Amino acid sequence: xxxxxxxxxxxxxxxxxxxxxxxxxxxxxxxxxxxxxxxxxxxxxxxxxxxxxxxxxxxxxxxxxxxxxxxxxxxxxxxxxxxxxxxxxxxxxxxxxxxxxxxxxxxxxxxxxxxxxxxxxxxxxxxxxxxxxxxxxxxxxxxxxxxxxxxxxxxxxxxxxxxxxxxxxxxxxxxxxxxxxxxxxxxxxxxxxxxxxxxx
Numbered sequence: 001x002x003x004x005x006x007x008x009x010x011x012x013x014x015x016x017x018x019x020x021x022x023x024x025x026x027x028x029x030x031x032x033x034x035x036x037x038x039x040x041x042x043x044x045x046x047x048x049x050x051x052x053x054x055x056x057x058x059x060x061x062x063x064x065x066x067x068x069x070x071x072x073x074x075x076x077x078x079x080x081x082x083x084x085x086x087x088x089x090x091x092x093x094x095x096x097x098x099x100x101x102x103x104x105x106x107x108x109x110x111x112x113x114x115x116x117x118x119x120x121x122x123x124x125x126x127x128x129x130x131x132x133x134x135x136x137x138x139x140x141x142x143x144x145x146x147x148x149x150x151x152x153x154x155x156x157x158x159x160x161x162x163x164x165x166x167x168x169x170x171x172x173x174x175x176x177x178x179x180x181x182x183x184x185x186x187x188x189x190x191x192x193x194x195x196x197x198x199x200x
Contacts, residue, residue, distance in 0.1 A: 007159050009114055014048050014156075021046045028111055037107035045111050050146070050153040056100040058089045091142055094130035101126070115159075122148075122160035143180060144173040 003011070017024045025042045028034060038059055044051045091097050105119045129141045147169045152158050158165040172178040 003157065004159065006114060006118065007157070010048075010112055011156055013112065017046055031110075033110070035103075035106045035110050037103065041104065041107060042111075045108055048153055048156070050149045051104045051108070053097065053100040053104060053145075054088070054090050056104050057091045057096050060099055060103065061089060061096075092139070093135075094127070094138055094141075097130070097142060097145065098123075098127060118159050118161045125161075125163065140173050140181070144169060147173065147180070 021043070025039075025046045028046070029039065029042055038055070041051055041056065043049075091100060101123055105123060109116050109119055126141065126145050129144070130138060133141065148160065148166050151166065151169065152160050152162075172180045175181065
C-alpha cells in the first residue's frame with residue numbers, strides 16, 4: 001500500500017541522515033532548544049531504532065553518574081557531560097511507562113516535528129489500554145507497546161498510529177490463546193519443590 005505523506009517525509013529525512021548519523025546526532029544534542037535526553041537515545045532516534053524505554057525509565061528514577069566527554073564536530077572540539085544510569089530498571093507500571101514515553105516522545109518530536117500528532121495519538125492509545133485493564137495485566141500492555149514500536153522501527157512502512165497494522169500483535173498479547181499472553185509467567189522459573197524433613 002502507498003505510504004502516507006507523513007511517513008514518506010520521515011523516511012526521506014532518515015535517508016538523508018544516514019549519510020552522517022553522528023553529525024546529525026550532535027547537531028540535535030547541542031541545539032539550544034534540545035530537550036533533555038540521553039546520548040544513546042538520540043542515536044536510536046537518528047537511526048529510527050526502537051527507543052529503549054527501560055533505559056529512559058532508569059535515568060528518570062535512578063541517580064546518575066556523570067562522565068566528562070569530548071567530541072569533535074567539523075574540527076571543533078566540544079566538551080559535554082554524559083549521564084550513565086547507575087541502576088538498570090524495567091518498566092512495570094502505567095505511571096512509569098507514561099513518564100518514560102513522554103520524555104522519549106518530546107525528543108522524537110524535536111527531531112521530527114511533523115510526527116507530533118502521530119506520537120500524541122499513540123501515547124493516548126497505550127494509556128487508554130492501561131486505563132481499561134486491571135493493574136495485574138499491565139505487563140501485557142508494556143510488552144505490546146514494545147512489539148508495536150519494534151515493528152514500526154524495523155518496517156519503515158507503518159506509523160505508530162496505524163493501529164490496524166498491529167492487529168496480530170494485539171491478538172497475540174491479549175487473547176487467552178495468544179503466544180505472548182502469559183509470556184512473563186512462561187519466562188519465570190518455577191519455584192523448586194521443598195524437600196520434606198526426615199523428621200516430618
